[in-house]
Amino acid sequence: MDIIRKRILYIDAYDSFANNIIALLKTSLDIDVEVISHDEYTSREDEFHQYLGYFDAVVAGPGPGDPNCAEDVGSIRYLWRLQGEDILPVLGICLGFQDMCQAFGAKVVRLDMPRHGVVSEVQPANMDIFQGFPKFTVTNYHSLHIKMDNPCSAADLDPWSIRQSCPQVRPLAWDFKDSRNGPVLLAARHTEKPFWGVQYHPESICTDDVGNRIISSWWKSAMQWLNQNPRRVNRKPVPRSWNQRKLDEYQHMSSRLAASHIDQLKAVEALKSTKTVQGQILQLPELTAIELYQALNLSDDEAIILRSGKQADGKLFNEELGRFSIVGIVDQDALHIQFSVHSQQVNIFSRKTRDVVRQAAHNVDVFAYLEEFMAHIHSNQGASESPFWGGLAGFISYEAGLRTINTHPDCTMESSTRGRFVRPDVNLVLVQRSVVIDHFTDTVYVQSIRPEDDEWIQHTIHQLRHHLDLASRTAIQMATRMPNTNSITNKPNHSSPLPQTITPDWISYTTKILACESAIRTGSSYELCLTSTTPIHTPSTHTTPLSSGLTLFKSLSHTNSAPFSAFLRIHTPNDAITIASSSPERFLSWSRPTTKPSTCQFRPIKGTVRKGPGISRADAETILNSSKERAENLMITDLIRHDLHGVAGPGNVRVSKLMQIEEYATVYQLVSVIEGALPQDSGQTGIDVLASSLPPGSMTGAPKRRSCEILSMLEDGPRGIYSGVLGYLDVGGGGDFSVVIRTACRWDGDSTEEGDVWTVGAGGAITVQSEAEDEYAEMLGKLNSTLGAFGLKAEKGDREDWTKEQREKYGRLVKMEREMNERFPGRRK
Numbered sequence: 105m106d107i108i109r110k111r112i113l114y115i116d117a118y119d120s121f122a123n124n125i126i127a128l129l130k131t132s133l134d135i136d137v138e139v140i141s142h143d144e145y146t147s148r149e150d151e152f153h154q155y156l157g158y159f160d161a162v163v164a165g166p167g168p169g170d171p172n173c174a175e176d177v178g179s180i181r182y183l184w185r186l187q188g189e190d191i192l193p194v195l196g197i198c199l200g201f202q203d204m205c206q207a208f209g210a211k212v213v214r215l216d217m218p219r220h221g222v223v224s225e226v227q228p229a230n231m232d233i234f235q236g237f238p239k240f241t242v243t244n245y246h247s248l249h250i251k252m253d254n255p256c257s258a259a260d261l262d263p264w265s266i267r268q269s270c271p272q273v274r275p276l277a278w279d280f281k282d283s284r285n286g287p288v289l290l291a292a293r294h295t296e297k298p299f300w301g302v303q304y305h306p307e308s309i310c311t312d313d314v315g316n317r318i319i320s321s322w323w324k325s326a327m328q329w330l331n332q333n334p335r336r337v338n339r340k341p342v343p344r345s346w347n348q349r350k351l352d353e354y355q356h357m358s359s360r361l362a363a364s365h366i367d368q369l370k371a372v373e374a375l376k377s378t379k380t381v382q383g384q385i386l387q388l389p390e391l392t393a394i395e396l397y398q399a400l401n402l403s404d405d406e407a408i409i410l411r412s413g414k415q416a417d418g419k420l421f422n423e424e425l426g427r428f429s430i431v432g433i434v435d436q437d438a439l440h441i442q443f444s445v446h447s448q449q450v451n452i453f454s455r456k457t458r459d460v461v462r463q464a465a466h467n468v469d470v471f472a473y474l475e476e477f478m479a480h481i482h483s484n485q486g487a488s489e490s491p492f493w494g495g496l497a498g499f500i501s502y503e504a505g506l507r508t509i510n511t512h513p514d515c516t517m518e519s520s521t522r523g524r525f526v527r528p529d530v531n532l533v534l535v536q537r538s539v540v541i542d543h544f545t546d547t548v549y550v551q552s553i554r555p556e557d558d559e560w561i562q563h564t565i566h567q568l569r570h571h572l573d574l575a576s577r578t579a580i581q582m583a584t585r586m587p588n589t590n591s592i593t594n595k596p597n598h599s600s601p602l603p604q605t606i607t608p609d610w611i612s613y614t615t616k617i618l619a620c621e622s623a624i625r626t627g628s629s630y631e632l633c634l635t636s637t638t639p640i641h642t643p644s645t646h647t648t649p650l651s652s653g654l655t656l657f658k659s660l661s662h663t664n665s666a667p668f669s670a671f672l673r674i675h676t677p678n679d680a681i682t683i684a685s686s687s688p689e690r691f692l693s694w695s696r697p698t699t700k701p702s703t704c705q706f707r708p709i710k711g712t713v714r715k716g717p718g719i720s721r722a723d724a725e726t727i728l729n730s731s732k733e734r735a736e737n738l739m740i741t742d743l744i745r746h747d748l749h750g751v752a753g754p755g756n757v758r759v760s761k762l763m764q765i766e767e768y769a770t771v772y773q774l775v776s777v778i779e780g781a782l783p784q785d786s787g788q789t790g791i792d793v794l795a796s797s798l799p800p801g802s803m804t805g806a807p808k809r810r811s812c813e814i815l816s817m818l819e820d821g822p823r824g825i826y827s828g829v830l831g832y833l834d835v836g837g838g839g840d841f842s843v844v845i846r847t848a849c850r851w852d853g854d855s856t857e858e859g860d861v862w863t864v865g866a867g868g869a870i871t872v873q874s875e876a877e878d879e880y881a882e883m884l885g886k887l888n889s890t891l892g893a894f895g896l897k898a899e900k901g902d903r904e905d906w907t908k909e910q911r912e913k914y915g916r917l918v919k920m921e922r923e924m925n926e927r928f929p930g931r932r933k
């Protein structure tokens with residue numbers, strides 16, 4: 105006899121934790137789960153009711169917003185109106201729970217002090233789904249809560265009795281220990297209908313196992329109800345949702361486009377690659393990435409250097425993060441895959457022919473395109489220890505990431521475009537020849553994926569040996585260690601003007617912090633990573649753009665050495681970008697699928713303490729262990745688990761490090777490590793993980809989509825490459841990308857005769873526990889990590905120097921803050 109698997113419908117309200125809940129349902133229960141977004145049926149209540157006929161139960165998920173706003177809950181609100189045989193068991197989580205309580209008479213109001221990423225104790229009733237449960241701890245993500253004549257304390261008459269104001273809602277759990285908000289209702293059920301709900305997040309990494317057991321307990325009660333109230337469920341396959349069908353079409357079309365581009369390019373020499381990586385391995389002690397780059401004596405105006413190895417004090421970075429450096433050789437005919445959010449078009453471009461293939465194709469899924477492209481150039485049998493054999497290297501902008509979550513900012517890099525071509529949001533160069541250094545074993549890999557390229561390999565080895573004999577080595581080392589700071593010095597030098605910058609205005613930044621806080625208080629966001637962009641004008645150096653960029657990069661490597669340092673110079677049809685990066689943060693890496701499945705790793709950083717006089721490691725530990733910093737990190741850890749769960753699937757994601765303190769050149773940071781293996785039979789690749797996890801959660805806040813919408817309203821323009829990712833896709837199937845922070849970028853098109861314009865972004869996570877003054881200082885601290893390379897330091901200006909307008913602005917700000925404090929007393933310390 106066939107055992108019928110029950111089906112749960114999960115309604116996603118655009119939360120960034122949905123996939124964690126789905127994973128929890130699938131690992132705790134023997135069921136199938138289908139997912140729809142809450143807005144798929146918003147204007148079609150009848151169709152939604154019919155669709156529910158395919159399911160045994162529903163989980164209505166958490167999300168941004170307020171149940172008082174129909175748009176924020178979408179079709180979730182139709183659940184409570186089901187009648188007769190249409191009724192089915194529902195579990196509402198957070199927003200879903202609030203909407204249920206509101207539908208049956210309770211009020212949803214703001215908490216005095218929102219509780220995002222806050223871990224608290226649950227006092228359950230010894231009844232219903234909590235029968236026999238002890239107290240347990242859970243993670244909360246909410247700004248709003250249920251008001252229904254709440255008891256004043258645990259000692260109050262009977263916290264479990266039904267309140268007159270909403271006689272259909274039975275309280276099932278409270279938090280009695282929240283001194284700022286008073287008792288907070290954490291679970292309830294409808295007195296007659298099979299509707300239950302929890303305010304907390306059972307799926308969070310910091311919710312303990314008892315919290316998770318609730319899912320099984322709910323399911324047991326749901327099944328009992330179904331046994332007593334049998335309903336006819338349509339057991340045919342569930343029709344694919346409109347969203348899923350659109351997505352499939354879109355990806356299919358994009359893969360076909362890539363295949364047709366590749367066909368058109370088959371004749372082009374630069375795309376010919378072998379399936380076997382050719383190469384040789386040498387032992388060259390103490391070789392640095394810059395030395396290597398200089399020894400190769402490359403004359404091209406493009407460069408790809410991913411630098412690790414030694415820190416400024418001569419010590420190696422840790423082995424997990426800073427073991428390898430990679431230099432990609434970018435010849436005249438190297439192909440560039442470029443995609444612009446504005447035109448939604450992929451171009452393949454080479455400097456030699458200026459324009460190899462341009463195909464206007466609208467609405468391209470650039471990741472499906474890249475997947476097809478990488479499959480075409482897939483190689484194997486390179487040296488297994490070398491992480492990169494060849495492939496695509498470059499960057500993906502923040503705005504390209506926004507597009508993957510269907511957020512379309514008004515402006516992309518187009519806004520600063522000159523001429524016919526837009527500045528691409530994705531710019532990846534096909535690197536066929538490369539040299540990789542393993543700094544821990546002093547091994548150097550000289551590699552090529554071009555057919556019959558032995559001559560180049562021998563020539564390169566000869567070149568390396570020749571240049572790295574003792575005498576030239578010393579000279580190169582000196583040049584590397586003592587960057588030419590002429591153009592970046594802060595000391596007066598009358599022969600060359602100094603670089604100049606404008607420190608982000610603290611009044612504007614602080615106003616934005618307050619706007620973030622109010623967005624959090626209304627329930628629209630749980631955490632927002634606010635950023636600002638600072639221009640730096642540098643005088644003309646009368647050298648080539650590559651050489652002045654490299655000088656800056658050397659200086660940056662010195663002032664803020666970081667394991668994901670990178671120097672990139674990449675052309676577009678009518679412009680070129682130079683990127684000098686000193687990022688401490690790995691976004692995502694994944695290993696080559698071999699006999700073992702590919703393993704992915706994310707390393708989000710959230711929680712920052714600036715180094716400075718009087719701040720010891722112990723002080724940093726105290727600060728980073730505070731509830732504010734831990735909440736910041738927890739939210740992003742849960743968000744990244746969601747991103748990875750979406751591709752790796754239930755049971756395949758683990759948090760191998762939770763909130764550990766790491767020390768970098770100028771800051772201490774709180775880091776978590778989230779890992780997962782991609783099941784081999786799933787057909788999923790690291791590129792799929794990349795596509796479903798941009799923009800990096802540590803640069804957005806949570807929930808990602810709503811937070812990005814809020815940030816694009818608050819920030820002054822597109823973030824561009826800052827907040828995007830930079831790294832490579834390897835022909836063997838691996839990849840590694842850093843988060844583009846602590847980075848300076850310059851477009852040639854912005855330079856004038858007087859000099860160049862670099863931009864540096866900096867920011868930090870804002871939560872309701874933030875103090876505006878501290879957040880501004882944290883942002884400046886991060887900005888200064890990069891400005892140091894220009895010999896500059898941003899400081900908060902003195903109030904005496906303020907203009908009348910600034911004083912007025914400040915006055916308004918103080919007033920706003922006072923009003924906010926009066927309205928939400930919890931904010932006061």
Ligand SMILES: C=C(O[C@@H]1C=C(C(=O)O)C=C[C@H]1O)C(=O)O
Nearest residue numbers: 709711712802845866867868869
């Ligand atoms: C926004 C920046 O950094 C991000 C924000 C951090 C934080 O809020 O603590 C830490 C590291 C980065 O993920 C930046 O460096 O500009």
Ligand SMILES: NC(=O)CC[C@H](N)C(=O)O
Nearest residue numbers: 166167198199247248627
């Ligand atoms: N996690 C959630 O579902 C949050 C619900 C609602 N937006 C709140 O902030 O209270």
